[in-house]
Amino acid sequence: MHKATTVFHAPPSVITSAAVGGKKENEGPxxxxxxxxxxxPYFTRETYEEGECQLQKQAVRIALEKAVLKExxxxxxxxxxxxxxxxxxxxxxxxxxxxFLGIYAACSTMSEGLLLASMLAAGGFADIAMAVxxxxxxxxxxxxxxxxxxxxxxxxxxxxxxxAAGALAVSPKGSAPxxxxxxxxRIVDMGVTDAxxxxxxxxxAAYSTIREFFRDTEMFPSDFDxxxxxxxxxxxSRLLCEMADEDAIDIRSxxxxxxxxxxxxxxxxxxxxxxxxxxxxxxxxxxxxxxxxSGRLKNILFAATGALxxxxxxxxxxxxxxxxxLVWLSSEKGSAEQ
Amino acid sequence: MHKATTVFHAPPSVITSAAVGGKKENEGPxxxxxxxxxxxPYFTRETYEEGECQLQKQAVRIALEKAVLKExxxxxxxxxxxxxxxxxxxxxxxxxxxxFLGIYAACSTMSEGLLLASMLAAGGFADIAMAVxxxxxxxxxxxxxxxxxxxxxxxxxxxxxxxAAGALAVSPKGSAPxxxxxxxxRIVDMGVTDAxxxxxxxxxAAYSTIREFFRDTEMFPSDFDxxxxxxxxxxxSRLLCEMADEDAIDIRSxxxxxxxxxxxxxxxxxxxxxxxxxxxxxxxxxxxxxxxxSGRLKNILFAATGALxxxxxxxxxxxxxxxxxLVWLSSEKGSAEQ
Numbered sequence: 170m171h172k173a174t175t176v177f178h179a180p181p182s183v184i185t186s187a188a189v190g191g192k193k194e195n196e197g198p199x200x201x202x203x204x205x206x207x208x209x210p211y212f213t214r215e216t217y218e219e220g221e222c223q224l225q226k227q228a229v230r231i232a233l234e235k236a237v238l239k240e241x242x243x244x245x246x247x248x249x250x251x252x253x254x255x256x257x258x259x260x261x262x263x264x265x266x267x268x269f270l271g272i273y274a275a276c277s278t279m280s281e282g283l284l285l286a287s288m289l290a291a292g293g294f295a296d297i298a299m300a301v302x303x304x305x306x307x308x309x310x311x312x313x314x315x316x317x318x319x320x321x322x323x324x325x326x327x328x329x330x331x332x333a334a335g336a337l338a339v340s341p342k343g344s345a346p347x348x349x350x351x352x353x354x355r356i357v358d359m360g361v362t363d364a365x366x367x368x369x370x371x372x373x374a375a376y377s378t379i380r381e382f383f384r385d386t387e388m389f390p391s392d393f394d395x396x397x398x399x400x401x402x403x404x405x406s407r408l409l410c411e412m413a414d415e416d417a418i419d420i421r422s423x424x425x426x427x428x429x430x431x432x433x434x435x436x437x438x439x440x441x442x443x444x445x446x447x448x449x450x451x452x453x454x455x456x457x458x459x460x461x462x463s464g465r466l467k468n469i470l471f472a473a474t475g476a477l478x479x480x481x482x483x484x485x486x487x488x489x490x491x492x493x494x495l496v497w498l499s500s501e502k503g504s505a506e507q
Numbered sequence: 508m509h510k511a512t513t514v515f516h517a518p519p520s521v522i523t524s525a526a527v528g529g530k531k532e533n534e535g536p537x538x539x540x541x542x543x544x545x546x547x548p549y550f551t552r553e554t555y556e557e558g559e560c561q562l563q564k565q566a567v568r569i570a571l572e573k574a575v576l577k578e579x580x581x582x583x584x585x586x587x588x589x590x591x592x593x594x595x596x597x598x599x600x601x602x603x604x605x606x607f608l609g610i611y612a613a614c615s616t617m618s619e620g621l622l623l624a625s626m627l628a629a630g631g632f633a634d635i636a637m638a639v640x641x642x643x644x645x646x647x648x649x650x651x652x653x654x655x656x657x658x659x660x661x662x663x664x665x666x667x668x669x670x671a672a673g674a675l676a677v678s679p680k681g682s683a684p685x686x687x688x689x690x691x692x693r694i695v696d697m698g699v700t701d702a703x704x705x706x707x708x709x710x711x712a713a714y715s716t717i718r719e720f721f722r723d724t725e726m727f728p729s730d731f732d733x734x735x736x737x738x739x740x741x742x743x744s745r746l747l748c749e750m751a752d753e754d755a756i757d758i759r760s761x762x763x764x765x766x767x768x769x770x771x772x773x774x775x776x777x778x779x780x781x782x783x784x785x786x787x788x789x790x791x792x793x794x795x796x797x798x799x800x801s802g803r804l805k806n807i808l809f810a811a812t813g814a815l816x817x818x819x820x821x822x823x824x825x826x827x828x829x830x831x832x833l834v835w836l837s838s839e840k841g842s843a844e845q
Contacts, residue, residue, distance in 0.1 A: 173582070173606040175632050216823050244511070245691055253591040254817035255611045259694060263828045268511040268691035270619060271611040271815070271830070273593045281608060285623070292630025294513050312819075353583055353606035356597060477609070479592035481650075485554050490601045492609070 173378075174385035176350040180502055181290040182343025183283075183462075184297070185236035188455025189228045190447075191306070191332030197432045202455035203333075204231045210307055210332065218256065221305035224447065225250070225261030228336035228454075229301050236338065240265055243338065244295035247282045249273045250303050250446050251330075252312060257303050267299075275475030276371075276399050277354065278302040279335055279450035280494035283471075286339040287348040287496070296340060303334035304445025313364070313480060326366040328402045328444035331431055335450025337458065346461035349468075350497040352382040356477065358490035364483050368405025368428075368441055371474040374491035375401060376412045379420065379472055382495050390419050394466045397457065399449035399473030399493070400428035402442030427452040427473075449473035457498070464500045471496045511716075512723035514688040518840055519628040520681025521621075521800075522635070523574035526793025527566045528785075529644070529670030535770045540793035541671075542569045548645055548670065556594065559643035562785065563588070563599030566674035566792075567639050574676065578603055581676065582633035585620045587611045588641050588784050589668075590650060595641050605637075613813030614709075614737050615692065616640040617673055617788035618832035621809075624677040625686040625834070634678060641672035642783025651702070651818060664704040666740045666782035669769055673788025675796065684799035687806075688835040690720040694815065696828035702821050706743025706766075706779055709812040712829035713739060714750045716810055717758065720833050728757050732804045735795065737787035737811030737831070738766035740780030765790040765811075787811035799838045809834045 190203040191210060200206070205227055212223035225248065233240065246265065249272040250257035262269065274281040282300025289295040307317055309330035315321040339348060357377050361370040375398050383389065390396060401409055406426045413420040427449040428442035453471055460466040472495040478487070525542045533544040543565055550561035563586065571578065584603065587610040588595035600607065612619040620638025627633040645655055647668035653659040677686060695715050699708040713736050721727065728734060739747055744764045751758040765787040766780035791809055798804040810833040816825070 218820055218823065249609075249611055251592075252817065253819060254589075254613070254815065256815070256817045256820050259815040259828050259830075260820060260825065263694040263696050266693055269694050269830060270623070270691060270832075271587075273587055273609040273611040275592070285608070288630060288632050289626060292626060292632065294626050294630065353608060355604055356601040356607050358601050477592065477594070477597040479590065479594045481591060482556055482594050482598060485556065487598065490597050492597075492607060494608075 172385040174350060174352040174382055176386060177291050179291060180347035180349045181287050181339045181341050183346050183348065183458055184338050184340045184343040185232045186337035186454035186458040187228050187231035187235060188451040189224050189334045190451055193437065194331055194333050194431060197437060199430060199456055217305055217307040221257040221303055221308050222261035224303040224334035225258055225301050228334040229262060229265060232336040232338060240267065243267050243297050243299050245270060245289060246299045247272055247285050248301040249278045251275060251309055274492060274494060275477055276444060276446050276449060277473040277475030277492055277494050278446045279453055280471060280473040280496055283496050284351040284494050287351060290339045290341050297338050299336060299338045301336040302446040302450045304330050304447035306330045306332045309445060323440055324365045326404050326441050328367060328400060328428060328441045329439035330445035331443045331448035333447030333451035335454035337454050345500045346458055346498050347502050348496060349499045349503055352378050352495040354378040354492040354494045356490045356492050358488055360488045362488045364478060366404060367444060367476045368402040369408060370476050370489035371491040372401055372405040372408035375472050375474045375493040376409050378493040378495045390423055393423060393468045393470055395423050395425045395469045396420050397469055397471045398426045400444035401426050401474060402428045404441050461498055461500045468499045471498060510723040512688060512690040512720055514724060515629050517629060518685035518687045519625050519677045519679050521684050521686065521796055522676050522678045522681040523570045524675035524792035524796040525566050525569035525573060526789040527562050527672045528789055532669055532671050532769060535775060537768060537794055555643055555645035559595040559641055559646050560599035562641040562672035563596055563639050566672040567600060567603060570674040570676060578605065581605050581635050581637050583608060583627060584637045585610055585623050586639040587616045589613060589647055612830060612832060613815055614782060614784050614787060615811040615813030615830055615832050616784045617791055618809060618811040618834055621834050622689040622832050625689060628677045628679050635676050637674060637676045639674040640784040640788045642668050642785035643670045644668045647783060661778055662703045664742050664779050666705060666738060666766060666779045667777035668783035669781045669786035671785030671789035673792035675792050683838045684796055684836050685840050686834060687837045687841055690716050690833040692716040692830040692832045694828045694830050696826055698826045700826045702816060704742060705782060705814045706740040707746060708814050708827035709829040710739055710743040710746035713810050713812045713831040714747050716831040716833045728761055731761060731806045731808055733761050733763045733807045734758050735807055735809045736764045738782035739764050739812060740766045742779050799836055802838045806837045809836060
């Protein structure tokens with residue numbers, strides 16, 4: 170039987186990455202790692218939705234520029250976002266004349282995009298494959314909860330959708346960092362119905378995928394500098410570590426969560442932490458990939474997590490299925506035997 | 508430069524497929540090609556959305572049964588649909604414990620799913636990769652236009668969203684039909700803003716991809732029994748053939764459109780034809796794949812088309828970007844040199 174995990178014989182390389190953020194993201198602890206900051210939530214446009222499109226457009230352009238690539242060097246662009254019908258992506262990238270594959274994995278979108286880009290590159294189907302995603306606080310609030318003007322109260326378990334985007338490109342040829350392996354997540358639904366507690370809904374999916382990676386590869390948490398989750402926030406991160414503790418898997422000592430990194434939760438009033446496709450994507454593209462490229466980090470697991478609900482089915486009383494896709498990134502290419 | 512088109516050295520095989528439909532689809536000209544018909548639009552559930560989930564659940568199960576496969580034989584399931592956050596898929600397949608990749612390509616979803624499943628199989632990343640998608644008239648009306656109870660008038664250019672699903676599985680090992688090649692579509696936006704005229708919005712995307720396939724492969728329409736589009740309907744099909752005429756590419760003589768096939772438009776009052784992810788998917792899985800398997804058809808191009816709008820951005824005055832992914836299916840495996 171095939172496994173959900175693929176370890177690449179010839180690991181493809183992440184040849185460029187870019188992170189774009191908003192004002193609040195700039196004020197967070199990782200503000201200096203963003204390639205571009207936009208103080209205006211409208212991005213000089215008429216609507217928040219158009220603003221979110223600019224996030225993706227900028228991220229793709231900067232990722233191209235950083236590697237001195239032209240649009241036509243890209244064989245395929247893979248992208249998606251949280252908005253209905255993924256319009257942040259499709260309207261954001263429609264001016265790039267690129268073969269385009271739309272994906273939907275909620276806040277796990279960058280994991281899925283990087284995973285697919287790596288497979289297409291390693292499989293010989295693309296010389297350069299790009300992945301992009303974004304989220305925007307104002308569009309997400311309108312769509313998933315309340316329009317901002319409503320002034321709704323946020324419970325302590327709620328998370329703050331990051332106004333941010335990340336883009337990266339993968340190629341069979343290139344230098345560090347390398348994508349050494351990937352695990353395709355399974356949908357996990359433990360019956361959580363509180364759409365204001367996404368961390369609790371997503372933690373079991375993250376744990377399921379991380380455990381599956383260790384089982385499939387026979388590796389250990391100690392093989393990695395960090396095990397990075399997407400946006401579990403305070404509540405979900407605690408649950409993840411507790412589940413791992415029960416199986417005596419030491420995730421706790423090397424766990425980082427992008428949702429807990431991107432903001433200073435005490436100072437920035439974000440309750441349980443950051444969230445949104447752009448949260449994990451910008452931390453990966455702005456911070457982790459450069460750290461791996463420089464060799465300051467050697468090996469990380471990047472497991473962004475997505476809650477696959479919609480407001481319609483939540484209102485119909487449904488629980489929240491989640492998914493987490495995982496990517497093993499390394500500063501070393503490894504041996505062909507692996 | 509890499510091309511948007513991949514012609515496989517070792518074409519993977521479509522080892523099973525299943526089509527599920529509703530009452531109206533059963534009454535259409537291809538009713539007998541469905542593996543299962545559900546007369547109840549609720550599928551014995553409480554909501555139309557739950558009904559749509561059943562469509563996908565049934566399609567996956569029947570596709571497995573027809574090939575005597577077990578759930579655990581599947582390495583990855585790729586799926587998406589038209590509903591916000593693709594909940595028809597995620598809630599429909601959550602009970603299958605399968606590695607899952609969510610995609611979004613509107614009504615081009617089966618093309619994208621089959622394309623990706625073929626790449627993952629041909630690339631050695633999956634022994635068996637499945638793709639699934641669906642649409643449901645009642646969920647689509649509620650979400651994209653008006654709840655059914657509103658009793659809105661439909662203009663003559665409008666299409667009827669099929670209540671249908673298709674599922675298939677691809678493997679590096681197997682018999683006919685084979686996936687000989689794929690073309691990843693580019694987003695095309697010609698400025699059409701009428702959400703009741705999807706055919707006109709999508710036709711340029713279909714033509715862009717079909718033309719790119721012929722250019723990349725140096726093949727001709729005469730190499731194919733049929734050039735099949737997804738759901739251009741009457742208006743879009745006419746536009747597609749006119750665009751091809753201008754470039755002296757004879758699509759017209761072998762063009763079929765699933766949206767024009769699935770219903771008898773005179774008798775069934777569907778205006779410009781059928782539409783929805785399930786329209787092209789069920790015609791492919793129920794009719795074309797069995798015809799190719801039997802050898803009654805030798806070669807087809809399958810280019811489903813998707814309109815990438817959302818109601819939110821349509822209300823903001825935006826035009827409708829579209830995409831069309833293409834798959835070349837053949838009853839023959841071809842030579843390794845191709």
